[in-house]
Amino acid sequence: MALKFKDYYKTLGVERTATPDDIKQAFRKLARIHHPDVAKNKAAGEAKFKEINEAYEVLGDSEKRRRYDELGANWQDVPGDQGGQGARSRGRAAWSQGGTSFEFGGTGFSDFFESFFGGSRDGFGSFGEPAPHEGDFVFPGRDVEADILVTLEEALRGSLRKVTLRRTGVDGGIERTDTYQVRIPPGVREGQRIRLAGQGGAGSGGGQTGDLYLRVRLARHPDFNVQAADLFFDLDLAPWEAALGVKAKVPTLDGAAALRVPPGTAAGSKLRLRGLGLPREDGSRGDLYAVVRIQVPPSPSAEERALWEKLARASTFKPRKT
Amino acid sequence: MSNFLLLERRTLTLVPAPGARHASYSLEAVASLADVHPELLRYYCRRGLLGASYARTEADPVFDDDGLYELRRIEHYRRRYGVSRRALPLLCGLWREIGRLQGEVRFLRGP
Numbered sequence: 163m164a165l166k167f168k169d170y171y172k173t174l175g176v177e178r179t180a181t182p183d184d185i186k187q188a189f190r191k192l193a194r195i196h197h198p199d200v201a202k203n204k205a206a207g208e209a210k211f212k213e214i215n216e217a218y219e220v221l222g223d224s225e226k227r228r229r230y231d232e233l234g235a236n237w238q239d240v241p242g243d244q245g246g247q248g249a250r251s252r253g254r255a256a257w258s259q260g261g262t263s264f265e266f267g268g269t270g271f272s273d274f275f276e277s278f279f280g281g282s283r284d285g286f287g288s289f290g291e292p293a294p295h296e297g298d299f300v301f302p303g304r305d306v307e308a309d310i311l312v313t314l315e316e317a318l319r320g321s322l323r324k325v326t327l328r329r330t331g332v333d334g335g336i337e338r339t340d341t342y343q344v345r346i347p348p349g350v351r352e353g354q355r356i357r358l359a360g361q362g363g364a365g366s367g368g369g370q371t372g373d374l375y376l377r378v379r380l381a382r383h384p385d386f387n388v389q390a391a392d393l394f395f396d397l398d399l400a401p402w403e404a405a406l407g408v409k410a411k412v413p414t415l416d417g418a419a420a421l422r423v424p425p426g427t428a429a430g431s432k433l434r435l436r437g438l439g440l441p442r443e444d445g446s447r448g449d450l451y452a453v454v455r456i457q458v459p460p461s462p463s464a465e466e467r468a469l470w471e472k473l474a475r476a477s478t479f480k481p482r483k484t
Numbered sequence: 485m486s487n488f489l490l491l492e493r494r495t496l497t498l499v500p501a502p503g504a505r506h507a508s509y510s511l512e513a514v515a516s517l518a519d520v521h522p523e524l525l526r527y528y529c530r531r532g533l534l535g536a537s538y539a540r541t542e543a544d545p546v547f548d549d550d551g552l553y554e555l556r557r558i559e560h561y562r563r564r565y566g567v568s569r570r571a572l573p574l575l576c577g578l579w580r581e582i583g584r585l586q587g588e589v590r591f592l593r594g595p
Contacts, residue, residue, distance in 0.1 A: 190595065222593060353587070
């Protein structure tokens with residue numbers, strides 16, 4: 163199956179000269195529209211959300227973006243030792259082991275992404291090595307690894323995912339497609355591996371079959387950043403809201419919550435909403451932190467300016483020590 | 485020989501028992517799955533090669549899928565590339581540090 167080039171700039175609707183901030187803003191805007199929880203057509207929204215996430219995974223990372231830009235129009239001519247994982251697959255989201263190639267479906271990542279920007283497969287499941295000569299020794303089959311994109315909602319509640327694995331070259335040219343119903347347990351964390359026993363590469367000389375590992379990549383959420391089981395949300399406040407206090411509405415994975423911002427809250431303060439993060443392994447839940455950012459009116463009216471000036475004259479507050 | 489391609493389509497369903505959370509393995513089970521002697525695995529645990537989160541208690545370690553993966557990776561590098569036991573802490577430390585830094589970069593990049 164021929165690999166299809168992905169125009170990530172087009173996916174995010176930005177120019178090739180876009181700054182990292184432009185890319186982030188475009189991602190957030192689109193992710194809010196197509197997030198599976200808010201999209202009118204859930205299935206289509208989910209597919210689009212994954213596409214946007216994939217594009218942001220590449221363009222939002224300066225190193226990956228540089229590699230992607232270098233690929234350019236001649237991406238199919240990337241030689242064997244360049245272009246990261248793409249080298250091995252050369253036009254396929256597959257890699258081979260002893261003449262067997264593997265292609266995944268349903269992981270949330272396209273063949274193109276898997277080929278050029280897929281996770282590290284340089285561990286013991288390395289696919290670029292020569293296969294041992296069959297019959298000489300007993301060799302266990304290699305472990306096969308693929309990334310699976312998991313949304314925060316799935317990480318919160320768990321889900322069942324259908325993943326397909328197409329192998330070509332098994333037993334002398336047979337093509338085989340296996341479909342797995344994979345249970346994503348609640349509380350999965352970034353980088354965690356889910357093992358499907360005995361579904362990897364075939365062993366030789368009577369060796370055991372390897373395992374299939376799915377490595378969890380948490381999808382970027384337009385509002386939340388994740389650290390372990392805790393979520394972080396940027397809470398924008400007007401200067402007077404920070405100074406006087408306010409009751410702000412904060413989105414959570416369980417719906418909106420009201421947060422009381424105390425008077426005199428400084429920029430960078432973290433206000434905790436206990437137990438509204440992701441599940442931990444012990445069954446408890448992490449916290450949601452609202453990180454305060456103070457936004458200044460970009461173009462104050464004459465009246466606003468007069469009031470700021472009045473405040474500046476009246477205030478004895480000195481923000482700088484020197 | 486013809487270029488005839490045989491096609492086979494199979495469907496497997498692998499769903500853990502309802503209510504089950506993360507997979508967990510005893511020391512003996514994980515040693516058997518990675519084809520190492522349990523004593524060697526205990527040695528790895530004592531040296532902290534598998535990380536504290538995988539061997540949760542010293543008396544009765546329990547491993548998850550990541551623990552098994554890491555053990556198999558260690559064994560692969562030891563057997564295939566001849567990495568010595570003395571070099572393993574360095575290698576495991578680097579893998580762990582890379583993972584930690586990747587997580588940090590990802591967090592700092594934000595949504």
